[in-house]
Amino acid sequence: MITHIVFFKLKDGSPENVEKTAQVLRNMEGKIDVLKYIEVGIDVLHSERSYHIALITKFDSLDALNVYQVHPEHQKVIEYMTQVREASASVDFES
Numbered sequence: 001m002i003t004h005i006v007f008f009k010l011k012d013g014s015p016e017n018v019e020k021t022a023q024v025l026r027n028m029e030g031k032i033d034v035l036k037y038i039e040v041g042i043d044v045l046h047s048e049r050s051y052h053i054a055l056i057t058k059f060d061s062l063d064a065l066n067v068y069q070v071h072p073e074h075q076k077v078i079e080y081m082t083q084v085r086e087a088s089a090s091v092d093f094e095s
Helices: 015-026 062-070 072-084
Strands: 002-010 037-042 053-059 085-094
Touching: 002 015, 002 062, 015 037, 015 053, 015 072, 053 062, 062 072, 072 085
Parallel strands: none
Antiparallel strands: 002 053, 002 085, 037 053
């Protein structure tokens, strides 16, 4: 199992924009067959080092993660996130 975690810091950190962006991420659920698990969390601490949103996804293999990366639904999300994010960081690990 591969876990793919991405943190997003948005240009506009207003609660409305953060929720709208989180929903864009959640909307991938059920649309990408290799995506076995998705969770989207919104930061509650709002500290200086916090990112606004965490995306946690799981895949059966690295090959499945690679299929996800180029899937048309994910590409739409990437296009949106490129416009709204200030920064992002990711970690991918095997469990």
